Amino acid sequence: MGKVMFVGRTGCGKTTLYQALHNQAIDYKKTQAIDFFEDVIDTPGEYMENVRYYRALNVTAADCDIIALVHDCTNEISIFPPEFSSMFSKPVIGIITKIDLCDDEESIKKAERSLLDAGAKKIFKVSSVKNEGIEELKKWLNIK
Ligand SMILES: Nc1nc2c(ncn2[C@@H]2O[C@H](COP(=O)(O)OP(=O)(O)O)[C@@H](O)[C@H]2O)c(=O)[nH]1
Ligand SMILES: [Mg+2]
Numbered sequence: 001m002g003k004v005m006f007v008g009r010t011g012c013g014k015t016t017l018y019q020a021l022h023n024q025a026i027d028y029k030k031t032q033a034i035d036f037f038e039d040v041i042d043t044p045g046e047y048m049e050n051v052r053y054y055r056a057l058n059v060t061a062a063d064c065d066i067i068a069l070v071h072d073c074t075n076e077i078s079i080f081p082p083e084f085s086s087m088f089s090k091p092v093i094g095i096i097t098k099i100d101l102c103d104d105e106e107s108i109k110k111a112e113r114s115l116l117d118a119g120a121k122k123i124f125k126v127s128s129v130k131n132e133g134i135e136e137l138k139k140w141l142n143i144k
Helices: 013-019 049-061 105-116 134-141
Strands: 005-008 040-042 067-073 092-097 123-124
Touching: 005 013, 005 049, 013 040, 013 092, 013 134, 040 134, 067 105, 092 105, 123 134
Parallel strands: 005 040, 005 067, 067 092, 092 123
Antiparallel strands: none
Protein backbone atom coordinates (compact mmCIF):
# COMPACT_ATOMS: atom_id res chain seq x y z
CA MET A 1 0.00 0.00 0.00
CA GLY A 2 3.00 2.31 0.37
CA LYS A 3 3.40 4.77 3.18
CA VAL A 4 0.66 5.29 5.78
CA MET A 5 0.22 8.45 7.87
CA PHE A 6 -1.21 7.97 11.38
CA VAL A 7 -3.47 10.79 12.55
CA GLY A 8 -5.24 10.95 15.91
CA ARG A 9 -5.29 12.60 19.30
CA THR A 10 -2.46 12.35 21.82
CA GLY A 11 -2.47 9.00 23.59
CA CYS A 12 -4.69 7.13 21.11
CA GLY A 13 -1.86 4.67 20.45
CA LYS A 14 -0.24 5.75 17.17
CA THR A 15 3.39 5.34 18.22
CA THR A 16 2.68 2.06 20.05
CA LEU A 17 0.93 0.80 16.91
CA TYR A 18 4.01 1.68 14.89
CA GLN A 19 6.12 -0.35 17.33
CA ALA A 20 3.72 -3.32 17.21
CA LEU A 21 3.65 -3.31 13.41
CA HIS A 22 7.45 -3.46 13.39
CA ASN A 23 7.90 -6.06 16.13
CA GLN A 24 9.60 -3.49 18.31
CA ALA A 25 9.44 -3.53 22.07
CA ILE A 26 6.56 -1.35 23.24
CA ASP A 27 8.20 1.65 24.78
CA TYR A 28 6.49 4.90 25.66
CA LYS A 29 7.91 7.90 23.87
CA LYS A 30 6.09 11.16 23.35
CA THR A 31 5.93 12.10 19.68
CA GLN A 32 7.15 15.69 19.63
CA ALA A 33 7.37 16.19 15.91
CA ILE A 34 6.37 14.36 12.78
CA ASP A 35 8.36 11.12 12.61
CA PHE A 36 9.10 9.87 9.12
CA PHE A 37 9.78 6.16 8.90
CA GLU A 38 10.20 3.97 5.86
CA ASP A 39 6.58 2.90 5.70
CA VAL A 40 4.85 5.08 8.33
CA ILE A 41 4.52 8.78 9.10
CA ASP A 42 3.72 9.20 12.80
CA THR A 43 2.21 12.57 13.68
CA PRO A 44 1.92 14.28 17.09
CA GLY A 45 -1.59 14.38 18.55
CA GLU A 46 -1.45 18.17 18.69
CA TYR A 47 -1.78 18.24 14.91
CA MET A 48 -5.23 16.74 15.23
CA GLU A 49 -6.21 18.53 18.44
CA ASN A 50 -5.63 21.99 17.11
CA VAL A 51 -7.47 23.04 13.99
CA ARG A 52 -4.61 25.40 13.14
CA TYR A 53 -2.42 22.39 12.46
CA TYR A 54 -4.82 20.78 9.98
CA ARG A 55 -2.90 22.50 7.24
CA ALA A 56 0.35 20.84 8.39
CA LEU A 57 -1.37 17.45 8.26
CA ASN A 58 -2.58 18.22 4.80
CA VAL A 59 0.89 19.21 3.61
CA THR A 60 2.49 16.13 5.21
CA ALA A 61 -0.10 13.93 3.52
CA ALA A 62 1.66 14.72 0.25
CA ASP A 63 4.40 12.30 1.37
CA CYS A 64 2.12 9.35 2.10
CA ASP A 65 -0.12 7.03 0.09
CA ILE A 66 -2.82 6.38 2.62
CA ILE A 67 -4.13 8.12 5.72
CA ALA A 68 -5.16 6.23 8.85
CA LEU A 69 -7.49 7.91 11.33
CA VAL A 70 -6.56 6.36 14.67
CA HIS A 71 -9.18 6.22 17.41
CA ASP A 72 -8.87 4.77 20.92
CA CYS A 73 -12.01 2.73 21.73
CA THR A 74 -11.89 3.84 25.39
CA ASN A 75 -12.46 7.40 24.27
CA GLU A 76 -16.17 8.12 23.93
CA ILE A 77 -15.64 11.25 21.92
CA SER A 78 -14.22 11.18 18.44
CA ILE A 79 -11.86 13.97 17.46
CA PHE A 80 -12.61 13.55 13.77
CA PRO A 81 -15.30 15.78 12.32
CA PRO A 82 -17.74 14.25 9.83
CA GLU A 83 -16.21 14.03 6.34
CA PHE A 84 -12.77 14.83 7.74
CA SER A 85 -11.35 12.56 5.03
CA SER A 86 -12.39 15.04 2.34
CA MET A 87 -9.48 17.30 3.23
CA PHE A 88 -7.13 14.63 1.89
CA SER A 89 -6.96 13.58 -1.71
CA LYS A 90 -5.81 10.08 -0.71
CA PRO A 91 -7.54 6.94 0.53
CA VAL A 92 -8.48 7.07 4.21
CA ILE A 93 -8.88 4.11 6.57
CA GLY A 94 -9.84 3.95 10.25
CA ILE A 95 -7.98 2.09 12.99
CA ILE A 96 -9.65 1.40 16.33
CA THR A 97 -6.97 0.88 18.97
CA LYS A 98 -6.79 -0.63 22.49
CA ILE A 99 -9.53 -3.18 21.84
CA ASP A 100 -8.10 -5.15 24.78
CA LEU A 101 -9.59 -2.43 27.00
CA CYS A 102 -13.08 -2.47 25.41
CA ASP A 103 -14.96 -5.69 25.98
CA ASP A 104 -18.34 -4.15 25.34
CA GLU A 105 -19.46 -4.37 21.74
CA GLU A 106 -21.18 -0.96 21.96
CA SER A 107 -18.00 1.16 22.39
CA ILE A 108 -16.39 -0.60 19.43
CA LYS A 109 -19.52 -0.04 17.33
CA LYS A 110 -19.56 3.61 18.33
CA ALA A 111 -15.90 4.02 17.39
CA GLU A 112 -16.60 2.33 14.08
CA ARG A 113 -19.52 4.66 13.33
CA SER A 114 -17.50 7.79 14.07
CA LEU A 115 -14.66 6.66 11.82
CA LEU A 116 -17.06 5.84 9.00
CA ASP A 117 -18.71 9.27 9.48
CA ALA A 118 -15.25 10.82 9.21
CA GLY A 119 -14.93 9.14 5.84
CA ALA A 120 -12.85 6.04 6.55
CA LYS A 121 -13.41 3.45 3.85
CA LYS A 122 -12.16 0.44 5.78
CA ILE A 123 -11.92 -0.19 9.51
CA PHE A 124 -9.32 -2.20 11.41
CA LYS A 125 -9.57 -3.14 15.09
CA VAL A 126 -6.31 -3.68 16.93
CA SER A 127 -4.58 -4.11 20.24
CA SER A 128 -0.88 -3.32 20.05
CA VAL A 129 -0.38 -4.63 23.57
CA LYS A 130 -2.14 -7.98 23.01
CA ASN A 131 -1.05 -8.19 19.38
CA GLU A 132 -4.62 -8.49 18.11
CA GLY A 133 -5.44 -7.48 14.55
CA ILE A 134 -1.83 -6.44 13.99
CA GLU A 135 -0.98 -9.16 11.45
CA GLU A 136 -4.06 -8.37 9.35
CA LEU A 137 -3.27 -4.65 9.29
CA LYS A 138 0.37 -5.34 8.57
CA LYS A 139 -0.55 -7.53 5.62
CA TRP A 140 -3.04 -5.02 4.29
CA LEU A 141 -0.52 -2.18 4.53
CA ASN A 142 2.16 -4.45 3.10
CA ILE A 143 4.57 -3.76 5.97
CA LYS A 144 7.46 -6.22 5.99
N1 LIG B 1 -4.07 -1.38 26.83
C1 LIG B 1 -3.49 -0.83 25.75
N2 LIG B 1 -2.77 0.30 25.87
C2 LIG B 1 -2.23 0.84 24.75
C3 LIG B 1 -2.41 0.24 23.46
N3 LIG B 1 -1.78 1.00 22.56
C4 LIG B 1 -1.22 2.03 23.25
N4 LIG B 1 -1.50 1.94 24.58
C5 LIG B 1 -1.03 2.87 25.63
O1 LIG B 1 -1.55 4.17 25.39
C6 LIG B 1 -0.60 5.17 25.76
C7 LIG B 1 -0.37 6.13 24.62
O2 LIG B 1 0.19 5.45 23.52
P1 LIG B 1 1.01 6.18 22.37
O3 LIG B 1 1.31 5.14 21.35
O4 LIG B 1 2.14 6.94 22.90
O5 LIG B 1 -0.06 7.21 21.78
P2 LIG B 1 0.14 8.35 20.67
O6 LIG B 1 0.18 9.65 21.40
O7 LIG B 1 -1.05 8.25 19.79
O8 LIG B 1 1.41 8.05 19.92
C8 LIG B 1 0.67 4.43 26.17
O9 LIG B 1 0.71 4.37 27.58
C9 LIG B 1 0.47 3.04 25.59
O10 LIG B 1 1.13 2.05 26.33
C10 LIG B 1 -3.17 -0.98 23.37
O11 LIG B 1 -3.38 -1.59 22.33
N5 LIG B 1 -3.71 -1.45 24.55
MG1 LIG C 1 2.98 9.33 19.47
